[in-house]
Amino acid sequence: MLYTKWGEDLNKDCPLGEYPRPQFVRDSYMSLNGKWKISFCENESLDAPFETDIIVPFSPETPLSGVGKVLSHNEYLMYRRTFVLTDDFNRGRVILHFGAVDQIAKVYINGEFVGAHHGGYTPFEFEITDYVVSGENSVIVSVRDLCEENQYSRGKQRTNRGGIWYSPQSGIWQSVWLESVPTDYIKSVRITPDLDNSQVSFDCGDLTVQKLIYDGDELIADTTDNTVKIDNVKTWSPENPFLYTVIFKMGDDTVKSYFGMRKFSIENVGGVPRFMLNNRPYFFNGLLDQGYYPDGFLTPPSNDALKYDVEQVKSWGFNTLRKHIKVEPLLWYHYCDKNGIIVIQDMINGGGNYGLEISVLPFVGINLDDTKYSTFKRTDPAARDLYYNELKEMIDTLYNVPSIAMWVPFNEGWGQFDSKKAYDFIRSMDSTRLIDTTSGWHDRGATDVISKHIYFTPIVVKQGNKPWFLSEFGGLSTRVKGHTFNSKMFGYKIFSSKESLTKAYKKLFERTIVPQIKKGLSGTIYTQVTDVEDELNGIMTYDRKVQKIDTSVLNEINKKVKI
Numbered sequence: 001m002l003y004t005k006w007g008e009d010l011n012k013d014c015p016l017g018e019y020p021r022p023q024f025v026r027d028s029y030m031s032l033n034g035k036w037k038i039s040f041c042e043n044e045s046l047d048a049p050f051e052t053d054i055i056v057p058f059s060p061e062t063p064l065s066g067v068g069k070v071l072s073h074n075e076y077l078m079y080r081r082t083f084v085l086t087d088d089f090n091r092g093r094v095i096l097h098f099g100a101v102d103q104i105a106k107v108y109i110n111g112e113f114v115g116a117h118h119g120g121y122t123p124f125e126f127e128i129t130d131y132v133v134s135g136e137n138s139v140i141v142s143v144r145d146l147c148e149e150n151q152y153s154r155g156k157q158r159t160n161r162g163g164i165w166y167s168p169q170s171g172i173w174q175s176v177w178l179e180s181v182p183t184d185y186i187k188s189v190r191i192t193p194d195l196d197n198s199q200v201s202f203d204c205g206d207l208t209v210q211k212l213i214y215d216g217d218e219l220i221a222d223t224t225d226n227t228v229k230i231d232n233v234k235t236w237s238p239e240n241p242f243l244y245t246v247i248f249k250m251g252d253d254t255v256k257s258y259f260g261m262r263k264f265s266i267e268n269v270g271g272v273p274r275f276m277l278n279n280r281p282y283f284f285n286g287l288l289d290q291g292y293y294p295d296g297f298l299t300p301p302s303n304d305a306l307k308y309d310v311e312q313v314k315s316w317g318f319n320t321l322r323k324h325i326k327v328e329p330l331l332w333y334h335y336c337d338k339n340g341i342i343v344i345q346d347m348i349n350g351g352g353n354y355g356l357e358i359s360v361l362p363f364v365g366i367n368l369d370d371t372k373y374s375t376f377k378r379t380d381p382a383a384r385d386l387y388y389n390e391l392k393e394m395i396d397t398l399y400n401v402p403s404i405a406m407w408v409p410f411n412e413g414w415g416q417f418d419s420k421k422a423y424d425f426i427r428s429m430d431s432t433r434l435i436d437t438t439s440g441w442h443d444r445g446a447t448d449v450i451s452k453h454i455y456f457t458p459i460v461v462k463q464g465n466k467p468w469f470l471s472e473f474g475g476l477s478t479r480v481k482g483h484t485f486n487s488k489m490f491g492y493k494i495f496s497s498k499e500s501l502t503k504a505y506k507k508l509f510e511r512t513i514v515p516q517i518k519k520g521l522s523g524t525i526y527t528q529v530t531d532v533e534d535e536l537n538g539i540m541t542y543d544r545k546v547q548k549i550d551t552s553v554l555n556e557i558n559k560k561v562k563i
Helices: 303-315 330-339 356-364 381-398 419-429 498-517 552-556
Strands: 033-041 053-057 074-087 093-098 104-109 112-118 125-126 135-144 176-181 190-193 199-203 210-215 218-223 225-227 244-250 252-259 264-269 270-279 284-289 320-321 342-346 404-408 451-454 468-474 521-527
Touching: 053 074, 093 104, 112 125, 135 498, 190 252, 199 244, 270 521, 284 303, 284 342, 303 330, 320 521, 330 342, 468 498, 498 521, 498 552
Parallel strands: 284 320, 284 521, 320 342, 342 404, 451 468, 468 521
Antiparallel strands: 033 053, 033 074, 074 135, 093 125, 093 176, 104 112, 104 135, 190 199, 199 225, 210 218, 210 244, 244 252, 264 270
């Protein structure tokens, strides 16, 4: 069994106990992480025999859960715990939050059904004011997870794991928590920076909300206006990730948030389409980040583990992370905001089992029509509708994250469908970010970039009318004995030592990547931050205990990876 240092020191009473939503903070907070009871059942009876202990928010399949059992697609996973509400906790309304539950969740308070949620990667909440009492209360969560047995979003999970597909997991895998708000409260605020006009806009719905904006400790605006001018704007960038603090007030409700004044766009510079940050050409020099851990799988063993990965990437001289087929806990995005890491955010893939025709045909120049649902295994209309529900939930959840520069609705044809519709849908929700609609291949024309995944063939930039983005490449692998998930090994190019790996990495960047930047290469995503299960192509091992390429080497190369 492979553990991270954070997993070895796990706080079982309240793991990941920090406030989980730094983009929208209230002082009312009660974590429900920690010890719960579960039962694997043939039905969802609330009278299930809750005999097995589990550490939430770790899925029962993970080592840190203390369970180590895989949920069958024929089973229900039933959770139960009690919590105590004191008289002074309830300020008018009580809200129960779930960071993520994979895939289908039904929630009961004191035996009464309060709501359901479909989709395993996005947060949801229920107001439970009418269901709770002062004193002890019970919460039961019923879960179904069909993994690839349905066409719901499942990410890179597969029942028969291996290669680029990872161990399945189910149930609660992000924080569960309570907060209390006044009867009249601020449900959400949508924050949109407008750098060109030196202003920021706040969409509070129909509410009149006071906004107090701070530059450090200095109050620079106190207004109920929904558009606010910012004098002497300080921009956000990887080189200077400045964040303004904003406090929202309405009646007895107070919420603390922040924003960054930045602009992501595309312009023609000297005849070459380029990514732009704050109206200047900017090279996205990044890594693929899958966000998996050997002891928690999708769930980080602690919030310090989230922070560590971001800070390591920053210390190596990269400026971008592509969050691959996963929506992280909101603290991860906060660490990117604070440390100055640009984020490219993937949507979660779904659909049926993917055939070779999807991944092989692009190599011989065949681009498939994604309006033919059977080709891409997207034949279930309900699952296609759910995709858009989850896509909307993801964008709504992450809209206020300053560091996110790009949305990626589809990757390598996995469950791809109606990509032009997806592009238009995202653009209608967010006009401030870029879109890589079909990362890798099966480009149907509705996208902001020329997006290429190249592992086996020569990397040759062919300039077009959009920025040429090498959105996956590299994957150079080596095994570090004692720091692998198992005895298997997957990699695109395999090396026998740290020295030979480093030599190949330097050659790849110095002879192929850097010379082609002037030819139109506008961004790169090297695979990847860490090893993941069979994949041994990380710059760090899966347990984060060994770095395979020295920081000095990475910094030396990354100083050259720029426009």
